[in-house]
Amino acid sequence: MKRLIILFLLICSNSISAEVNIFSARHYDSDLNLYKKFTKQTGIKVNVVSGNDKALQKRIIEEDKDCVGDVYITSDAGRLGAFESKGMLQHANWSDEIEKKVPIIFRSNAWVGIAKRARIIFYSPERVNQSELQNLNYESLSEPNWKGRIVIRKSDNIYNQSLVSSLIENNGKDETLKWAKSLVSNMARSPKGNDRAQILAVAAGEADLAIANTYYYALMLSGQKGEEQKIAAKKVLPFFPNQNNRGTHMNISGAGLLKFSPNKSNAIKLIEFLLSEEAQKHIVNNTYEYSILENISPNELVPGKNLDFKQDNETDVKLYWDNQSEALKIMLLAGWK
């Protein structure tokens, strides 16, 4: 009985106040502070459930019309694309301002990038000489001089799947399969650990070169991982590949509008807020990603803080989903664990 009363009160309280419900697979603590700012500005209450990307998607799909979620937030365009392809996001009719702010390659009709990250190379300056770095591309990692020198995480990782998707787009399936096979034979160890573990492996001398996302490096330099890791990070240097051609592989964190969003206008307000200068500054200084806006500079600790590297602004991030299953197939065929 008591539970029924509580439930009743809960339903009542939900229907009265202005609010927006977020399902987030990008569960930064700092995001919660950002939502508080939004509530302060607009009076709209933000409710959050965070969790594992696939499990949240499954819950939303099964809840179907009864899902009270308005906004879905996750990292990686490959994940957003997967969710859109299941028909769980709706066309949002982005305002002109959003369309002006966010380049077309970083948004779809249903979701929009709220931050950027690059997947780059980290090398040991002691063991990798400058001539090896000259004109280094992702494609060059298959060359025999890297035998036993590269570390990268597993093939089930979405960042790797998106990277390989972009290679398929630019070089074709056959070339990418050849590349993946050679890359696997160049690995210093069987893939394990997260991106930060790859950078640490280079610092510790287990490998000469790691592939990892930019913000992990900044996280280590920030001291949030302790003094040792700060020192370790300094033993490793970032390198932006493909500078003489299409540019470095970019990816996004993004927000999508859920199909049955009951508070659609509040949801749009929230997404617009996330793209405001205030919110973008908060994001770059807390998660160490790049801003989706051109005029916001990255945090001091992030590689490429001056934005003086060439970003791949040609490959549409929407393709990361289109090529995803092909990418995974290629990686598995190549024996990428």
Next chain:
Amino acid sequence: MRINTWFLSSFLISLLVAIPIFTVFSSFFENTSGTFEIFRNTFLYEYIYNSIILLCGVLIFTLLIGTVCAYLVSFYTFPGVNFFKWALILSFAVPAYIYAYSLTAFFENYGTLYSILKNIFGDGNYNQSIPKFDGILGAIISISFSLFGYVYVLTRASFHYQSENLLEIGRNLGFSKKHTLFSIILPSARPAIIAGLSLVAMETLSDFGAVSFFGISTLTTGIYNSWISLDDLAFANQLSFFLLVFILGLFFLENLARKRAKYHTPSRGGFKKKEKLHLTGLKGNLAFLVCFFVFFFSFVFPVSQMLYWTLKFPENLANLNINKLFINTLYLIFLTSLVLLLFSFISNYGNRISRSKLLNSFSTFSITGYAIPGIILAVAFITFISWLDSIILNHFNFGGIKKIFVGSILGLVVVYFIRFYSLAFNGIKTGYEKINRSIDESSYLLGYSKLKTFFEIHLPYLKNSIFLIGILITIEVIKELPITLILRPFNFETFATTAYIFASQDLLEAAAAPALFLILIASAFILITSRYILRD
């Protein structure tokens, strides 16, 4: 008529608990994507291989440390024996996934061990010489240290009830101590050891947190991935079949062990208390060291790692809303224990007075839900509710039960109920088995109704069982992660979900504070129960 009501209600409870088992299998016959068909055999081989390696590793390790510790504290006195007797069960407070965080943090490149070495010996490249406990080895160690308690507790109880008479036989036959151990003590404790090991095995097979943290593909993670990521339901079904074969095998073994255990329990009259042998000198120190080693690695090590981080990064503790997490956790514990105890009573009492073989077998079948990994259980529950919702909507033009069950405390409690039902059901059942049926009959003869018999005779008898089960549920709910993660309402966190969320954004340092609280609260509850678990 009344018997029918009881029968019906216990039947319904068993049916509810059995739902996920049916759902898991029926939903896998739906359409399937099959994108990765060509890899299925490779995957299948890998999942089974990894599951077997993991299982064997954990079983060998828990058998070794569980029985050795139980043997030492049961047959000998040595420095610290009274402390270790209960301290060893504190390992129950450390979930395998938190153990995994500690293990990784301590041994990783530039991890805690590196810092320690650097502080003692100065700068140097220690990373190369620090052993790396990751991958399957890491998972085996993490799971073993968090589960060996089952083997320890059950084996110790069995040793405890071994009568001195039994040992005297050995002595009369002129057996050496070693001979007595291997020909008398261990064989007569074998049912208990097997029961402990089969619990360990089931928990190992259903582990998700530690295994996915180390990136190992087992049957459980395989089912999860092929169901949720790849939409390959046919393959998920195939994998579930293999998992079920494993689990049924274990159930069979455990049941066999339980049955045999009865033959080995001496009747009360013939029980003669053992004289414990006093170990001094080198042997005493050795026994101390063994127990200390196990206690240290199962409890002190993970707690120290978490404590170290909490102290090193105090801002993480300051940012934690401990009160709210504590209240949320308590709320879940209270509701879950209440519901579980209530329904296990109804079901057990129904079984007892209806004496139906069919009902009994069905109850036994339904509790196999316990062996379904929590994460799969949660997804099966959502699938089931959405199916039910569409049925109700189609036929009665009334839907919306999804809102009530998914993303609500109610739904969370229902799934906890299914997950932990066997714990409560078996606990009450064991308690009931000690109440002679003739007591019931006397009560009826005295004109007590069935309900009155229950409240005035059974309840007082079962007070201790209720208390013990309540606390065991509490410990499980505090540690529970995958179900809570998927089904919880908006803005609702527990210590476990908070720790997981930090860990999954690569901030193990910030995960330390909630993990530490989780361990400490669970430890407190374990200490309260220790006198029941280790009853002398």
